[in-house]
Amino acid sequence: xxxxxxxxxxxxxxxxxxxxVRGSLPAIREKAxxxxxxxxxxxxxxxxxxxxxxxxxxxxxxxxxxxxxxDNRPRLYAAMCAAQCLGAIPVPLYQxxxxxxxxxxxxxxxxGFAVAEDQEQVDKLLEILPQCPLLKHIYxxxxxxxxxxxxxxxxxxxxxxxxxxxxxAKNPGFFDAEVARGKGADTAAMFFTSGTTxxxxxVVLTNTALIDRAAAAAKMExxxxxxxxxxxxxxAWIGQNIFSYAQPFxxxxxxxxxxxxxxxxxxxxxxxxxxxFAPPRxxxxxxxxxxxxxxxxxxxxxxxxAYFMDVARRVGAKILDGSAVSTADRLLYALGDVLVYxxxxxxxxxxxxxxxxxxxxxxxxxxxxxxRSIGINLKQLYGSTETSVFVCIQPxxxxxxxxxxxxxxxxxxxxxxQRELLIRSPGLFKEYYxxxxxxxxxxxxxxxxxxxxxxYFDPDGHVKIIDRVKDVGxxxxxxxxxxxxxxxxxxxxxxxxxAVAFGDGRDRVCVFINFDMEAVGNWAxxxxxxxxxxxxxxxxxxxxxxxxxxIEKVNLDLSQDPELANSQVHRFLVLHKExxxxxxxxxxxxxxxxxxxxxxxxxxxxxxxxxLRTVHVEAQVKYEDGRTGxxxxxxKIRDAKTFPAAAAKxxx
Amino acid sequence: xxxGRGIGEVILEVxxxxxxxxxxxxxxxxxxxxREHEVRAIIGPNGAGKSSMLNVINGVxxxxxxxxxxxxxxxxxxxxxxxxxxxxxxxxxRTFQNLALxxxxxxLDNIMTGRxxxxxxxxxxxxxxxxxxxKEEIAHREAVELIIDFLEIQAYRKTPVGRLPYGLQKRVxxxxxxxxxxxxxxxxxxMAGMNVEEKQDMCRFILDVNDQMGTTIVLIEHDMSVVMDIxxxxxxxxxxxxxxxxxxxxxxxxxxxxxxxxxxxH
Numbered sequence: 001x002x003x004x005x006x007x008x009x010x011x012x013x014x015x016x017x018x019x020x021v022r023g024s025l026p027a028i029r030e031k032a033x034x035x036x037x038x039x040x041x042x043x044x045x046x047x048x049x050x051x052x053x054x055x056x057x058x059x060x061x062x063x064x065x066x067x068x069x070x071d072n073r074p075r076l077y078a079a080m081c082a083a084q085c086l087g088a089i090p091v092p093l094y095q096x097x098x099x100x101x102x103x104x105x106x107x108x109x110x111x112g113f114a115v116a117e118d119q120e121q122v123d124k125l126l127e128i129l130p131q132c133p134l135l136k137h138i139y140x141x142x143x144x145x146x147x148x149x150x151x152x153x154x155x156x157x158x159x160x161x162x163x164x165x166x167x168x169a170k171n172p173g174f175f176d177a178e179v180a181r182g183k184g185a186d187t188a189a190m191f192f193t194s195g196t197t198x199x200x201x202x203v204v205l206t207n208t209a210l211i212d213r214a215a216a217a218a219k220m221e222x223x224x225x226x227x228x229x230x231x232x233x234x235x236a237w238i239g240q241n242i243f244s245y246a247q248p249f250x251x252x253x254x255x256x257x258x259x260x261x262x263x264x265x266x267x268x269x270x271x272x273x274x275x276x277f278a279p280p281r282x283x284x285x286x287x288x289x290x291x292x293x294x295x296x297x298x299x300x301x302x303x304x305x306a307y308f309m310d311v312a313r314r315v316g317a318k319i320l321d322g323s324a325v326s327t328a329d330r331l332l333y334a335l336g337d338v339l340v341y342x343x344x345x346x347x348x349x350x351x352x353x354x355x356x357x358x359x360x361x362x363x364x365x366x367x368x369x370x371x372r373s374i375g376i377n378l379k380q381l382y383g384s385t386e387t388s389v390f391v392c393i394q395p396x397x398x399x400x401x402x403x404x405x406x407x408x409x410x411x412x413x414x415x416x417x418q419r420e421l422l423i424r425s426p427g428l429f430k431e432y433y434x435x436x437x438x439x440x441x442x443x444x445x446x447x448x449x450x451x452x453x454x455x456y457f458d459p460d461g462h463v464k465i466i467d468r469v470k471d472v473g474x475x476x477x478x479x480x481x482x483x484x485x486x487x488x489x490x491x492x493x494x495x496x497x498x499a500v501a502f503g504d505g506r507d508r509v510c511v512f513i514n515f516d517m518e519a520v521g522n523w524a525x526x527x528x529x530x531x532x533x534x535x536x537x538x539x540x541x542x543x544x545x546x547x548x549x550x551i552e553k554v555n556l557d558l559s560q561d562p563e564l565a566n567s568q569v570h571r572f573l574v575l576h577k578e579x580x581x582x583x584x585x586x587x588x589x590x591x592x593x594x595x596x597x598x599x600x601x602x603x604x605x606x607x608x609x610x611x612l613r614t615v616h617v618e619a620q621v622k623y624e625d626g627r628t629g630x631x632x633x634x635x636k637i638r639d640a641k642t643f644p645a646a647a648a649k650x651x652x
Numbered sequence: 653x654x655x656g657r658g659i660g661e662v663i664l665e666v667x668x669x670x671x672x673x674x675x676x677x678x679x680x681x682x683x684x685x686x687r688e689h690e691v692r693a694i695i696g697p698n699g700a701g702k703s704s705m706l707n708v709i710n711g712v713x714x715x716x717x718x719x720x721x722x723x724x725x726x727x728x729x730x731x732x733x734x735x736x737x738x739x740x741x742x743x744x745x746r747t748f749q750n751l752a753l754x755x756x757x758x759x760l761d762n763i764m765t766g767r768x769x770x771x772x773x774x775x776x777x778x779x780x781x782x783x784x785x786x787k788e789e790i791a792h793r794e795a796v797e798l799i800i801d802f803l804e805i806q807a808y809r810k811t812p813v814g815r816l817p818y819g820l821q822k823r824v825x826x827x828x829x830x831x832x833x834x835x836x837x838x839x840x841x842x843m844a845g846m847n848v849e850e851k852q853d854m855c856r857f858i859l860d861v862n863d864q865m866g867t868t869i870v871l872i873e874h875d876m877s878v879v880m881d882i883x884x885x886x887x888x889x890x891x892x893x894x895x896x897x898x899x900x901x902x903x904x905x906x907x908x909x910x911x912x913x914x915x916x917x918h
Contacts, residue, residue, distance in 0.1 A: 033797035034809060145860065262807035 009184030010207040012048075012085040014249045016179065019045035022225055022252050028074040031259040031267060039074055041252070047075070047161070049175055051082035054164025055113065056174065058137055062087035062181075065109040065190065067135075069093045069102070069125065070117025072231040072257040075141045075157055077245060079115040084188060084207075085179050088113075091190045091202070092236040094588045096581075098626060099124040104199055105192045106132045109433060113137045115157070119145040126151060184208035190433060191238050191385050202433030203238075203385045213388035213427035214246040216410050220393060221355045223275060225252035228352075230273045232257075232264050233282075237589060238385045239360060243277050246388075268349025276353045279360035281590060283378075284367055286348060288494055292522055308336035309373075316341075316373030321397050341374040350376050357381040357393070360589060362465075362484075364492030365401040372399065380404045382463060386442065386449055387411075388427030392463050403462035413463065414448075420469045421455055422448040454482075471594070473504030479566040481509065483594060486567055489557065493550040494519045498579050498586075500597050501569070502605055508570040510608040512597070513547050514579050520546070535633060538574045544638050547574060551640040565645035571608050572640055573615075575601075576633035582622045604635065613637055659884065660688030663868055664709070664744075664836055665728060669718030671704055671892075678704040679715065680892040686836065688723075691862055691869045693879045696889035697912060702872040703749065705889065706838050709870070710746055711739035723835075740769055745834035747825045749841045749872075755814030759824050762813050763799055766831025767792040799827045802864075803857060819850030826857065830865075837861065839871040843878055851875065855882055880904065888912065 008014050018027070023042030030037055039047065060066060066083040068090055070076050080090040091109055093102055095117065102124055105111070112134045116122045122140050126149075129135060138153045139160050140146060146154070168175060188207040192200040217223075231244035244255045253275070258267040265286075278286075294305050315329045325333075345351045356371070359381040371378040377396070382404035383389035391413075394405030407413050411425040424447050431439040443449050454472055455465040466472075467484040475481050483501040486509065490499040497516040503509035517534055520543060524531055531537045555568040579585040585597055598605055600619070607615035618632040664686040671679040679701045686692045694702050707713045709720060711734045721728040722742055731742070745766070753762050771778070771792065777785035800806055803823050808816060813824055822842060829837055842858065843851045859882055861867050873879045879886060880900040888896035888903055890912040896903045903909055 031806075033794060033801060034806070035797075144864070147864070259806045260804070266807070266810075 009211065010084065010179075010182040010186065011081055011188060011211070011246075011249050012179045012182060014211070015041070015045055015048060015081055018249070018252050025225055025252065026254040027248070027252075028077060028255055028257065029271070030074050030257040031263075034259075036256070036270070044074075044078060044081075047078045048081045048085060049168065050161040050164040051078055051157075052085040052164065052178070053168040053171075053175055054160040054162075055082055055088070056086055056178070057163050057167035058113070058160070060086055060088050060113050064088045064113070065091050065111045067091050067093055067102075067106055067109075067111045067114040068235070069114060069121045070095050070141065070235075071261075072233075072235050072240070072244060072255075073117055073141055074257060076115060076117060076235065077255075079139075080189070080245060081249075084182070085175065087178065087182055087186060089187050089190050089204075091192070092241060093192070094234050094236040095121060096234070097124075097588065098582060098622070099127040103128040103131045105202065106135060108199075109190065109202060110134055113139075115139045116141070118142040122146060122149070122154065126153075129153070182207070184211070187430065189241070191236065191241070193385050201435055201438055204430040204433050205385075205388055206430055209388045209427045209429065210242070210246045211250055212410065213390045213408075213425070214242060214250040216408050216427075217390040217393060218247055218251045220395070220408060221275075223247065223251045223253060223355075225254075227251065227253035227274045227354075228271060229253060229255045229275050229277075230258065230264070230268055230271060230349075231255045232261075233277075233279075234588070238389055239277065239279065239589075242389045243275070265349060269346070270349075272349065272352040274352045274354045276350065276356040277381075278356070278358055279589075280358055280363040280367065281361075283358060283363070283371060284494070287367060287370060288516070288519055290344065290347070291494070292518070295522075295526075305340055308340040311336050312341060312373035313369065316375065317369055317399075320372055320375060320377060321399065337375065344374055345376060348376075353377065355379070359383065359404075361591065362488040363401070364488075366492065368401040382465065384451065386429045386451075387423055387425055388429075390427065391423055391425065394462070398460070398462070400458075400462065403458055403460075403464045405463065406461050407463075415456060418469060419454045419456060421451045421453045421463065421465070423451060424448050475503055475509070475566055476505060476507045477566060480564060481567055482564070485564070486511070486554070486558070486569065487592065489554045490550060490569075493553075495523065495546055496550055498592055500579075500592055500594055502594075502598060502608070503567065506609060509567050510571045510605075511551070511569050512601070512604070513572055513574045515543065515547060515574060517578070534578060535576050535631065538576050539633065539636065541636075543574060544636060547572065548638060548640055555640060555642050559643035559645060568642045569640050570642060571611075571637060573604065573608065573635050573637045576617060576635055577619065577621060577631055580621070583620075608637060659690045661723070662686070662728065663688040663723045664870070665721040666705075666709070667719050667721070669705075669708060669715045669720065671701075671708060671713055671715045677892050679708065679889075681718070682889065682892070682894050683718075684887045684894065684897055686868060686870055687885075688868055689862070689866055690884040691858070691871070691882055693883035693886045694870065694872050694889060695874075695876070695879055695886060699891075700889040700912075701892040702889055703840060704892075706746065706840055706870070706872060709739075710744065710838060711736040740832065743833075743835035744838060745829040745832040745836075746838035747822075747829045747840060747842060749844060751821055751825050753813045753821060753825055753828065756812055758810050758812055759805060759808045759816070759827075760796060760800070760810065762824055763796045763827045763831050764792065766828040767795060769832060795833075796831060799830050802830075802860070803827050819846050819853070822846065822850075822854065823857065826854075826861075830861065830867075834867060836868045836870060839869065839873075841872050841874060843873060843875050851878060858882060 008017050018041040024040045026038045027041040027044045028039045066088050068076050068079055083090040114125055116125055125138050136153055139155050139157055141157050143156055184207045186207055187204050188210050190202045190204050192202050229243055233240035235241055248255050256271045258264045311332050315325045315333055318325050353376055356376055356378045379394040379399050382392035390408045391411050392405045393408050414422050428449050452469050453465050454467050454469045458464050467482040471483055473481045481503045486501045487499040490496045495515055498514035500512040501509055537543050551569050551572055558564045558568050581588050604615055615635050617635055620628055620630050622628050662685045667683045669679055669682045694705055696702050708715050714733050719730050721730050773785040773788050813821055843854055862869050883900055886900055886903045888909045895908040896906040
């Protein structure tokens with residue numbers, strides 16, 4: 001990765017560099033008609049050039065914004081770079097957002113051009129066209145179903161490129177001059193943060209910020225052009241974009257786009273990525289699948305699996321960390337590697353993974369240790385859209401389940417007296433688009449970014465995050481209440497999918513629970529418990545008992561901690577529907593919006609605190625196609641077993 | 653793949669068809685036609701003769717009376733006593749009410765069987781996967797992959813059909829029929845036994861096939877709402893006789909049809 005960051009200070013310049021030095025090495029792969037198709041760096045550069053010229057011919061100018069709506073597709077990534085070539089700013093939008101949610105960013109950024117993946121996305125854009133008068137051009141990648149659309153704004157990707165090639169032939173020096181005009185300090189991209197409250201904010205990131213952070217992390221992990229990454233998360237999330245756009249452009253590695261959301265596991269197995277990123281929920285879903293399949297296996301295999309997973313739990317992570325392990329255990333682990341861990345890694349598509357990151361939310365210690373113990377180098381990472389991701393990374397050999405590691409080179413960290421984490425880094429964002437108040441609030445005069453995360457340094461200098469500063473509250477007896485901490489502890493149980501804790505300013509803590517349909521459904525089948533669906537299971541006493549056990553364990557755990565002993569969960573209910581981003585209950589990155597849920601289900605919260613045994617609820621739900629319906633149900637409320645704080649004193 | 657959708661001339665004509673099994677008159681002097689690119693539904697109560705009608709068109713049964721004409725090489729031609737193989741060669745494909753798939757074979761292989769008629773190299777070359785056979789197989793595989801992509805079943809490409817849920821098996825059955833590149837597609841109760849979501853998916857696929865591939869579709873269906881939504885014209889049978897024929901609106905207002913479905917007191 002020897003290049004001069006002063007010369008190659010923008011993404012288009014990096015692309016030209018790769019096209020020159022590794023023009024025939026793979027840049028992007030995509031499975032089409034069952035066969036992996038490869039775009040080499042040279043091909044990518046050609047595609048981008050034609051596209052950029054086409055956009056220029058249609059009037060996209062320096063500083064204007066271009067929306068990109070769709071899944072991970074080579075052509076959409078090419079569109080991102082094409083906009084940057086012209087000095088325009090790509091704005092990736094979440095492909096699963098409802099049409100109404102797309103209107104705000106498009107209006108906010110005065111977007112006149114959009115590149116959409118397919119008919120679904122085009123339909124959404126056309127729907128909001130009346131609210132977005134500036135949106136004049138929509139280009140689509142996949143023409144299926146669009147043949148009879150007669151709107152003037154629509155044009156296919158191919159025709160745009162044709163127009164580009166014509167324009168390029170007429171204006172030969174244009175493209176290279178435009179690329180040369182780009183500077184590191186120019187805005188490279190804008191990402192809308194999902195925003196747990198209010199409108200999303202457009203985070204403006206410069207070329208320098210993204211390239212600097214991508215390069216720092218790549219250097220730390222020794223990434224090079226032989227690495228391979230699977231791009232399967234929403235590209236509008238910087239947690240995907242940094243790994244599938246910024247880092248490959250810096251290091252020259254290859255990204256692979258899966259065929260569809262359902263084929264990811266099979267595609268992973270075929271590609272064998274070497275560098276992998278997954279938020280905890282994805283890792284958890286994978287582990288659930290493995291566990292369920294193991295339960296269906298024969299008795300011999302089950303026992304072998306249980307035995308060697310015990311061995312792995314005992315010594316696997318230590319071997320990975322390079323700490324001292326007896327020769328007998330090493331031999332046993334080696335045997336386990338042949339019989340269980342190796343095949344398991346292969347099934348997960350992680351045989352070749354050198355470095356894997358998890359981030360986005362807290363990860364359960366069991367889950368984290370599971371992956372490390374079977375030999376996958378899973379590490380934690382801390383960062384956000386505003387910091388171009390890389391703030392903290394756990395270095396090899398210093399991996400812990402409850403911290404996010406020390407600062408990545410180039411980053412300065414400090415904590416306020418309120419325990420808020422502050423960051424200064426070359427990767428910091430320039431501003432929130434058209435929102436100087438929010439910018440001033442988040443970034444102070446000395447350039448410190450206020451993360452809003454509460455935490456502290458552990459004795460080794462690793463950062464430990466416990467909750468959001470604004471969410472850390474007090475119970476009415478003035479003891480500490482960290483809702484996320486409690487919710488995460490609950491969510492670490494495979495049966496619990498989501499939990500929402502209430503307690504700020506109240507005398508005790510109560511929670512809403514969403515169970516995991518797959519895990520609990522399987523559990524019910526094994527008990528010959530017939531059910532018709534989620535709503536049915538949610539009303540079963542058996543399920544309440546199961547959830548109650550999980551809460552009891554959390555309470556026991558909390559009672560050991562003098563600070564949090566009063567935060568034990570006293571009462572709970574199982575929600576009648578799964579919390580859903582379409583109903584505004586979760587953010588697009590699936591974080592619980594506690595305040596909104598508290599308002600929306602106000603009667604339920606009241607019932608929890610009034611000591612009722614049942615409560616009737618009726619709620620509006622929004623389906624994926626935008627229609628609304630309503631669900632009504634009678635919910636039960638149960639008490640959870642709590643433990644005296646005295647137990648903590650005895651234990652201490 | 654994308655031809656104009658406009659409904660064209662008559663592509664299939666059934667005239668005065670009667671079919672009996674011993675004393676049972678399954679079809680009694682039934683006549684109707686199917687136009688190019690349209691979605692034509694055949695509906696009726698249980699035992700009305702719908703499946704028999706499809707089997708007659710398909711060449712499984714040979715009617716005692718009446719003629720069937722099919723457009724071949726630009727002109728309507730009568731066909732007599734053709735067996736299903738010949739009918740298939742003439743460009744008519746069908747799906748089955750109770751599915752006709754190889755449960756132990758993968759989705760890919762099942763759809764590939766639909767290409768069988770279009771394969772020309774001999775068995776020996778195919779077995780050796782040699783020369784022209786290899787080239788041919790690649791071409792057919794591409795056609796099959798287009799169908800897999802079209803029906804959005806990429807995730808199940810290598811899954812044995814028997815392990816798939818019923819709704820997906822139906823989709824594979826449709827894929828197998830599509831693999832023949834038919835001019836006319838006969839669908840025997842494509843939505844039977846499906847839940848609402850699967851039905852909606854299937855409707856979308858049928859309309860997409862009709863729209864994008866320009867395939868003419870003749871379908872039998874019980875679910876009236878589906879029929880009324882997606883058909884251009886509807887034939888109504890009752891006790892082997894045609895009692896109604898026209899657009900969904902016309903059929904809905906037809907007194908004979910209402911009587912057949914709701915029953916009348918005699």
